[in-house]
Amino acid sequence: MTALKKYQRLECGGLWRETPQDQRREVLVRFGDATLVLSDPKSGTAISHWSLPAIERINKGQEPPVFAPGPDANESLELTDPEMIAALGAVRHAVQAATARPGRLRGVLLAGAALAVVAVSIIWLPGALVRHTASVVPPAQRADLGQRALDDLARVTGANCQNQLGLQALATLSERVFGPVDTPILYVMPEGVVRPLHLPGDLIVLPRRLIEQANGPEAVAGAALVERLRTRAVDPIIPMLDHAGLRATLQLLTTAALPDAALTGYGEALLRAAPLPLPDAQVLAAFEAAQIPATPYALAVDPEGKTTAGLAAGDPYKGLAPSPLIPDEAWVALQGICDG
Numbered sequence: 001m002t003a004l005k006k007y008q009r010l011e012c013g014g015l016w017r018e019t020p021q022d023q024r025r026e027v028l029v030r031f032g033d034a035t036l037v038l039s040d041p042k043s044g045t046a047i048s049h050w051s052l053p054a055i056e057r058i059n060k061g062q063e064p065p066v067f068a069p070g071p072d073a074n075e076s077l078e079l080t081d082p083e084m085i086a087a088l089g090a091v092r093h094a095v096q097a098a099t100a101r102p103g104r105l106r107g108v109l110l111a112g113a114a115l116a117v118v119a120v121s122i123i124w125l126p127g128a129l130v131r132h133t134a135s136v137v138p139p140a141q142r143a144d145l146g147q148r149a150l151d152d153l154a155r156v157t158g159a160n161c162q163n164q165l166g167l168q169a170l171a172t173l174s175e176r177v178f179g180p181v182d183t184p185i186l187y188v189m190p191e192g193v194v195r196p197l198h199l200p201g202d203l204i205v206l207p208r209r210l211i212e213q214a215n216g217p218e219a220v221a222g223a224a225l226v227e228r229l230r231t232r233a234v235d236p237i238i239p240m241l242d243h244a245g246l247r248a249t250l251q252l253l254t255t256a257a258l259p260d261a262a263l264t265g266y267g268e269a270l271l272r273a274a275p276l277p278l279p280d281a282q283v284l285a286a287f288e289a290a291q292i293p294a295t296p297y298a299l300a301v302d303p304e305g306k307t308t309a310g311l312a313a314g315d316p317y318k319g320l321a322p323s324p325l326i327p328d329e330a331w332v333a334l335q336g337i338c339d340g
Helices: 002-007 082-099 104-123 127-136 139-157 164-178 209-213 217-233 237-244 247-254 266-272 280-290 295-301 309-313 328-337
Strands: 011-018 024-029 034-039 046-051 067-069 075-076 185-189 197-199 203-208
Touching: 002 295, 011 082, 024 082, 046 164, 046 185, 067 197, 127 237, 127 247, 139 185, 139 197, 139 203, 139 237, 139 266, 164 185, 164 217, 164 328, 185 209, 197 217, 197 266, 203 217, 209 217, 209 328, 217 280, 217 295, 237 247, 247 280, 280 309, 295 309
Parallel strands: 185 203
Antiparallel strands: 011 024, 011 075, 024 034, 034 046, 067 075, 197 203
16 A cells, blocks of 8 residues: 555564464564565464455454454454554554545545546546546555455355465465565455456455366466456556446545445456456566466466467476475465365
8 A cells, every 4th residue: 555655564573363262373464565464473474464454453442452354354463563553553544534534625626626527528538537536546445445346246256265274375375476565465256256357456356266276376376467467457446437437436536435336236247347458478578577487377268278379388487397386285275265
């Protein structure tokens, strides 16, 4: 969340519980760009990724503070570090300010901008309003909108898979592919998702079938990598606002609030939408930079190779024995992320 850059790379210790019945466990807590990363202090292995805007304090009025990654989460994290506690409070304040209480000056400026854009859009194209609104939505609100869209998707697919060992493996894979700072949140939905999807706030949804049928983590890593490229090619808020309509878009621009009804059905629309095609050269460059072979992903997307022949042929690591992206036991755990 770039609005809170002063907290980037902030680290502290904490006490984490996987479920309320488990013993507390010491973890290293790292404040990232849009995530809170929990890792083993000895090995450095990621244990869990929490989306910053979704984090809630669950023991208000009590000390020390205890946080959770959402209202229905089993995990909890006890913190005593004042700076980390202040950072999480600042995140919550940023989300609330962006979504519920825009400042008077900001409101006036947005209203003026909205009138100008509306005038231009009437003469030109309705898409102008959507593009301008997308350009001024702050990071905190992007993350909030992404979580709301994920909730709508879950109405169709069921809640995201939450086997704890699988979630730890997913966090480890995400850090391996994207690095420890600019790491997206990866989700796996139990049913209905046949291809990777992405949402505002750097959220990526992966198909359960892809994980369970793959021979190794390379295809899954490649799917996440390519979907991240799509978020860079087209702002994920644009299709969301196209779905919401011009009236809801104008309301977001002028009041910094998007009605819940505007997102109803967006999850189903995502499932029906065709993926954005990307140039092979761009995709191969990303695979090379991340040191991930492209062939496993190409075969997973199209086993016959009709649409992904260029990726397989241009694989920068073709014929080389790849080093493991994650340990074997982590891959086994990831394959069981929807179990239990």
